[in-house]
Every structure is written in C-alpha cells, then in structure tokens.
Amino acid sequence: MPVSDRLPTLTVSEAGPPERGDAARNRALLLQAARRLVDQRGAEAVTTDDIAAAAGVGKGTLFRRFGSRAGLMVVLLDEDEKAQQQAILFGPPPLGPGAPPLQRLLAYGRERLKFVDTHHALLSDVNRDPQMRFNAPMTLHHSHIRLLLESAGTSGDLDTQATALLDLLDADYVRHELTDRGRSLADLGDAWDTVARKLCGT
Incomplete structure (x- = not known):
C-alpha cells in the first residue's frame, strides 16, 4: 500500500457543527485581527487582550472560540x-x-x-x-x-x-x-x- 494511502490528513481542525452567524463572524474577526497583529509585531508580542481589542470583541469570546x-x-x-x-x-x-x-x-x-x-x-x-x-x-x-x-x-x-x-x-x-x-x-x-x-x- 502506498505511503500516502495510509496517512491521515494533517489538518489542524476537524469539521464540527455549523457555527451560528454571530459566532462565525466573531471567529473570522478574531482570526483576521490575530494574523494582522502577528504580521506586524510577531506572535510573541501579541496578547489575547490585543487580539480581542483589535477584533472588537471581548476576551471571553476569544477563549470560547479557540479555547486558549x-x-x-x-x-x-x-x-x-x-x-x-x-x-x-x-x-x-x-x-x-x-x-x-x-x-x-x-x-x-x-x-x-x-x-x-x-x-x-x-x-x-x-x-x-x-x-x-x-x-x-x-x-x-x-x-x-x-x-x-x-x-x-x-x-x-x-x-x-x-x-x-x-x-x-x-x-x-x-x-x-x-x-x-x-x-x-x-x-x-x-x-x-x-x-x-x-x-x-x-
């Protein structure tokens, strides 16, 4: 059997139930804000407070969406x-x-x-x-x-x-x-x- 046929996928996240509209929107805002800040400052200089503020949501929303x-x-x-x-x-x-x-x-x-x-x-x-x-x-x-x-x-x-x-x-x-x-x-x-x-x- 070829190696590729025995390999599971390498994706980070598994598909789950569809998110509510506001939850999906907040998730997208947080990811956009995080990527922008990481590109600007480097990951080590970006805090959860920074990301939440840049996304315009509460820090609790970040933890609900991503866990940490x-x-x-x-x-x-x-x-x-x-x-x-x-x-x-x-x-x-x-x-x-x-x-x-x-x-x-x-x-x-x-x-x-x-x-x-x-x-x-x-x-x-x-x-x-x-x-x-x-x-x-x-x-x-x-x-x-x-x-x-x-x-x-x-x-x-x-x-x-x-x-x-x-x-x-x-x-x-x-x-x-x-x-x-x-x-x-x-x-x-x-x-x-x-x-x-x-x-x-x-």
Whole structure:
C-alpha cells in the first residue's frame, strides 16, 4: 500500500457543527485581527487582550472560540498546513507520491524546514503550550516520517528515529541554528539529508 494511502490528513481542525452567524463572524474577526497583529509585531508580542481589542470583541469570546491563545495560533497555521499536506499526499514527486521513500524523505525535510522558517513565530508560540505541542499536525508529521522510514526498509525503533528527525525541524532549534550559529537553510537541509540517509542505511 502506498505511503500516502495510509496517512491521515494533517489538518489542524476537524469539521464540527455549523457555527451560528454571530459566532462565525466573531471567529473570522478574531482570526483576521490575530494574523494582522502577528504580521506586524510577531506572535510573541501579541496578547489575547490585543487580539480581542483589535477584533472588537471581548476576551471571553476569544477563549470560547479557540479555547486558549495557543489554540488560536494553531488555527492561524491551518491554511498553510493544509497546503503542505496536499503537496505531501497528492503533489508531484519527490515530495509527493511517485518517488522512492528516501527521496521523498529528503524532499520532505527541506520543504518542512522552509515552512518552519516562514512560520517560526507561530510554531514557537504553539510549542510553549504542553497541550498543543503534540497536537494533531505534529503527530501526523511524525507518522509521515515514520511511514517513509518503514517504506525505505529502516530497521530498529521507527518511532524513536522519526522523533529524532522531527526534532531537527523544531521551530526554536531551526531559528537558533540560523540566527545564532549562522547556518543557512541549505546547511540544515544537508544535515537532514545526512541523518535521513544514515537511518535508511545509505
């Protein structure tokens, strides 16, 4: 069975019952305000008070709609996560199906590094919440890596090896390597390739 056929979707949120008109409107206002403020200031500088005020709603509305500040930040990532999911599951090779597992794993690492760099502030913010750090998208990225390792014939504890690879894509680690150690995304991609190849026995 192809890897893509066994992967669940990587979306952040599951479809629920339709929201009332005012609830849907408030949700949209909060997301628009949050994205605008994050773009202007960076996620770490934006508070729930800021977002509620910019959206023109009470802070309680934010918590009713999203559960927490981190929950709102996760939803902001949803659209881009879905786009990357489509490329992984249905896009052209080597990121999508049709390439050998190792080639897909190498392409995935480099593509995800670019995603993490672009969305560093939001990913870092979400990772500070213990309940969100291991949310559905992160769990499913782990599953994708594990399945590629398995399809490449990797032996040993695949869960641990997938976790080790996923750690190379941690938002704060990537930012540290880029800003504090002066490495480039190409350097980090080369490091990913080296570890992935060794795990796959090449």
